[in-house]
Amino acid sequence: MTTPFEAMAGLDRLIHEPARLAILTALSAAQSVDFLFLQRLTGLTKGNLSTHLSKLEEAELVKIDKHFEGKKPITTIYLTTKGKTAINNHWQQLEQLRDNVREWEQQQKASE
Amino acid sequence: MTTPFEAMAGLDRLIHEPARLAILTALSAAQSVDFLFLQRLTGLTKGNLSTHLSKLEEAELVKIDKHFEGKKPITTIYLTTKGKTAINNHWQQLEQLRDNVREWEQQQKASE
DNA sequence: TAAAACCAGTTTGCATTACAAACCAGTTGT
DNA sequence: ACAACTGGTTTGTAATGCAAACTGGTTTTA
Numbered sequence: 001m002t003t004p005f006e007a008m009a010g011l012d013r014l015i016h017e018p019a020r021l022a023i024l025t026a027l028s029a030a031q032s033v034d035f036l037f038l039q040r041l042t043g044l045t046k047g048n049l050s051t052h053l054s055k056l057e058e059a060e061l062v063k064i065d066k067h068f069e070g071k072k073p074i075t076t077i078y079l080t081t082k083g084k085t086a087i088n089n090h091w092q093q094l095e096q097l098r099d100n101v102r103e104w105e106q107q108q109k110a111s112e
Numbered sequence: 113m114t115t116p117f118e119a120m121a122g123l124d125r126l127i128h129e130p131a132r133l134a135i136l137t138a139l140s141a142a143q144s145v146d147f148l149f150l151q152r153l154t155g156l157t158k159g160n161l162s163t164h165l166s167k168l169e170e171a172e173l174v175k176i177d178k179h180f181e182g183k184k185p186i187t188t189i190y191l192t193t194k195g196k197t198a199i200n201n202h203w204q205q206l207e208q209l210r211d212n213v214r215e216w217e218q219q220q221k222a223s224e
Numbered sequence: 225t226a227a228a229a230c231c232a233g234t235t236t237g238c239a240t241t242a243c244a245a246a247c248c249a250g251t252t253g254t
Numbered sequence: 255a256c257a258a259c260t261g262g263t264t265t266g267t268a269a270t271g272c273a274a275a276c277t278g279g280t281t282t283t284a
Contacts, residue, residue, distance in 0.1 A: 146261095147261070147262065148260085148261070148262090151262095158261080158262060158263085159262090159263075159265095161262090162262065162263060162264090163263085163264090166263090178262095184260070184261075185260080185262075186261080187261075
């Protein structure tokens with residue numbers, strides 16, 4: 001049997017990291033986002049946002065579409081299906097873990 | 113006004129990091145823990161656990177008491193008051209943020 | 225019509241990390 | 255006596271996360 005704490009320690013850092021958690025959650029809440037809007041939402045610097053997005057793209061959690069709107073280059077970011085389930089599962093997992101901790105706590109008290 | 117995503121990106125990494133989240137949560141759930149018990153609970157390697165604990169001690173979130181039990185050296189770890197509120201607040205904050213996201217999401221839909 | 229300022233990002237450099245392997249001081253088994 | 259075990263700590267390394275500097279183009283200003 002594995003404790004909830006062990007599961008906690010094993011949380012996926014790619015998703016759990018605050019900046020990326022913010023990005024993925026924002027993407028799951030908003031329908032479509034371009035780079036600058038996402039920057040405003042998360043408060044990240046451009047450089048920071050850019051590297052996090054690359055990492056997420058590499059993991060196939062987001063899709064990045066670069067195109068022009070008139071003469072302006074625009075980067076639009078989407079969650080992939082994989083990304084959508086990943087971020088939803090992560091939040092669910094956090095909730096679940098917290099419940100499991102409470103349960104574990106009761107069992108400890110009971111078996112004493 | 114600051115978005116929930118911005119708050120999310122600003123989460124305290126000292127506490128949020130999976131291994132330390134596990135350690136602090138375990139400490140808040142169990143009454144007293146010695147090093148080896150904590151290692152079993154979290155599944156971390158000794159080295160890893162040791163350095164994380166040092167970091168948490170430095171931040172005054174935990175107190176580390178080294179003493180002998182017969183001839184065995186035993187390290188017992190406690191949450192400080194600061195640590196106790198920190199971990200509780202963190203979990204609460206996560207829950208709160210999730211709620212705030214849902215709220216934000218509704219507002220976006222409404223204002224479209 | 226230069227050049228200064230701005231836009232939409234990317235790359236670079238650096239300081240911090242998280243991690244496991246190696247290590248250490250002592251104790252127990254054989 | 256010496257090998258194996260306990261209870262950890264220190265060390266080395268590869269991977270972050272971050273902002274500052276840069277890039278390639280466009281618009282404004284002088």
